[in-house]
Amino acid sequence: MKQVKLMQGDNILSLKKLPDNSIDSVVTDGPYGLSFMNKKWDYDVPSVELWKEIWRVLKPGGHVLSFGGTRTFHRMVVNIEDAGFEIRDQIMWIYGSGFPKSHNIGKSYDKKMSNEREEWLDDKKTQPNIRGNGDQLMISSSNVEVKDREPIKHSKGLSQWEGWGTAVKPAVEPICVARKPLSEKTIVDNVIRWGVGGINIDGCRVKIDGEDDRSAGIRTGNFGDTELTPGGNGTEPYIPNEEGRFPANIIFDETAAEMLDEQSDSNTSRFFYIPKVSKKERNMGLDLFEDKIIEGRDENQDELNVAYKKRPTPQKNIHATVKPINLMIYLCRLVTPPGGIVLDPFMGSGSTGISACLEGFRFVGMELDEEYFKIAKARINSYEEYRKLLKK
């Protein structure tokens, strides 16, 4: 197989074109079933039927790492299990940059009772002043008049419901760790026959000088001062490193690691983190693509505690849920043998594909949406540019 095979269309049909027992690992971020930003593709979690096809193409002992939303994770995991997989664990990606989607009960109560509220403008914190087709999910920049920023309006009431909401702030994304049952009696016989079944512990240790490996955190840096131990991927010789921390089932983003450090009175080097997706990382390889504005005001957005969730910044990569390359590198490396084939049946803008290529793995990517598919293809073709970016 060529290094990369990208298939546009419904993944259940694309999967039927792949032979049995041909894939080494599945690393994916499918629909969470939340209708995120009213996206049509996010209407339900992947079906048992789909997981059965994934089961068929995966080698016995092959792992699945699949992201889910906190509210629908259980449904996704049951479907994976019902398709015949063994549920092995759950990795938590903890981040500090989430937006609360909580309904302001006090404000609604005052509106209903026609109570007065004290109101004031915050000059220090501003929000974008959007005019135009603001209700559309995605609109080209020419349809939108993005004026200057305007001060955020605050208000406070006096009712007993002031300060009450309906949701806490999201700060975690769970990742299901599942495995197709072994075909052989022992794990050793299985890895000898199929080359899969294990987890690449040493390849995913994180080396931090002068620290022991008892901390629960995982921090994969930007290949900078804190880095994954070398080797363990498809191209470089594998060098086990006794000093690295044992990979754990928790991963932090930069903000979450800093918050923890503040509370534990230590410094960030105690924890591992995955930096957020930068604008450069989103858009690299897409120079020939048109800039568009991803506009996604949630229903009842004005009643929520956060006035504007989405910044109207023009983007070439218009996908709403782009995952960090470093996070996907870590996950691919954890479950894929050297030179193995990674499958992402919900490829979106291609972050798993870029990561697989950077690790020297082969990659099969599937995507339903034509526009996302083109973006993924261009980004994956530019994976060497990403290497330079990540090394900076």
Ligand SMILES: C[S@@+](CC[C@H](N)C(=O)[O-])C[C@H]1O[C@@H](n2cnc3c(N)ncnc32)[C@H](O)[C@@H]1O
């Ligand atoms: C959560 S996004 C993946 C985003 C990706 N991790 C990234 O970094 O860009 C899920 C993707 O699955 C795609 N999708 C949904 N249903 C599909 C199907 N039946 N076949 C193929 N792709 C599908 C959606 O179009 C969407 O782009």
